[in-house]
Amino acid sequence: MKVTVSNVAPAVAALPDVLSGAGGVVQVGGWIPLRTFQAYAHPGDAALTTYALGPAFAQSFASAAYSDPGFDNPAGGTSEDFTASVGWGDAQASTGMGVAVGESAGSEGTPTRGDVSGAAHQYATNGVFTVSVAVNDDDAGAGAAAFKVTVDREAPVSIASYLGAHRLAAAVPDGIPAGLDVFLRTDTDIALAAEDPPVNGIASGLQRAFWREGRTAAFIVYSAPLRASAAGVRVVERFSVDERGNEEARKLLRLGVDDTAPLTSPAVQGGRQAAGPDAASFYASADTRLLLPAADPVTADVASGVDFTRWRDGAGPLQTYSAPIVLAEGSHLLAYQSQDRVSNLEVLRSTTIL
Incomplete structure (x- = not known):
């Protein structure tokens, strides 16, 4: 009589594709629940608000289930031992725990079943990687299943x-x-x-x-x-x-x-001057030169600085002040104002030169 015995390799169930986020960690076996983000007032303070990260954000890594027609019956001389390995699809070695193989012994007509768990890996870069889970029995039979993991570990x-x-x-x-x-x-x-x-x-x-x-x-x-x-x-x-x-x-x-406008303070250079009939006027000789220095006051410890000063003589157009002003003889209503670098504009003020 001739008996031919062929070993049947273990079969690994299909695995779902997954997404990996912060840290780029992927785990085979187990369950990672809904991930949340907590906003804190300051490190160490109580949490203020908790936000779910994205719609239905969950990372589910079902155990890699396998089955094998063999079964454990040491008393009857039948024994099945299984090992497993995980290929991560990149050139790195696993950075997590080793692979564990769970086993639920079968019986005659009932296959041995088990799962692969405890394997974890951290990806160094973004990308789409193919993870392969292989289960081997002690008769050189091997079965495998693969899934893809999409890794995004870069912050916005x-x-x-x-x-x-x-x-x-x-x-x-x-x-x-x-x-x-x-x-x-x-x-x-x-x-x-x-x-x-x-x-x-x-x-x-x-x-x-x-x-x-x-x-x-x-x-x-x-x-x-x-x-x-x-x-x-x-x-x-x-x-x-x-x-x-x-x-x-x-x-x-x-x-x-900065919410404060600059202040322009008219001054004179050379010539002769005398007080006018009121505080807003004065007499000046024709060789008097008029100056319009301006300063941006420091308010609440901030001053953006003067951007420009402009002036006009009577009903004339406003023009940018850049040099001392010399006026012809006669009465002149000199109007002036300055603006700082964030567009705070001084109220238009005037002085009469007689």
Whole structure:
């Protein structure tokens, strides 16, 4: 009698494709529940608000189930032992725990069943990777199944722009104080925009952007342009989160909020002068030169600086002041005003020269 025995390899059940987010970690076996993001007032403070990351955001890694016609019956001389391995689809070695093989012994006519779990791996870059789970029995039989994992571990990037009067601090070297990012006013809108740029062709998309004024206030979900609460030095902190939970590093926006107009103080150079009939007039000889120095007062520790001064003689057009003014003999109504670098305009004032 001739008996031919053929081993039947274990069969590994199909595995679903998955998405991997912040940290790029993938796990075979187990369940990762709905991931949430918590916004804190300050590191160590109580959580203020919890946000779900994206619609139905869940990472499910079902155990890699397998079955094999053999069964364990050591007393009857039948024994089945299984090993498993996981190929991650990149050139890295696993950075997580080793592979564990669970086994539920079968019986005659009932296959042995089990699962593969405990295998974890961290991807270094964005990409789409094929993960292969192989189960081997002790008779050289092998079965495998594969799934794809899409990895997005790159954070989004946010930028700020301004709607209304403003001047970037780099263009205001004499602005007070130094070290700011921008000078603006309390009626200037600050708009935040963010995008999730593709890296290796992968981007999950922007989920939310957050901001707060100061370093201890609650973070607010950005939904519309914001404004500084008052004049002075203000700090806006911001960051954004993508659909896979990748958080942008916190960014600070240092504001110099200036709501005060400059002050122009007329002066004379050379010639002869005498007091006029009232405080808003004076007599001057024809060789008198008129000066219009202006200063931007430091208010709440901020001054953006004078941008320009302009003047006019009588009903003439306003013109930019750039050099001492010489007037012909006669009566002149000299009007003048200055504006700072965030468009705070001084009220038009005048002096009569007789």
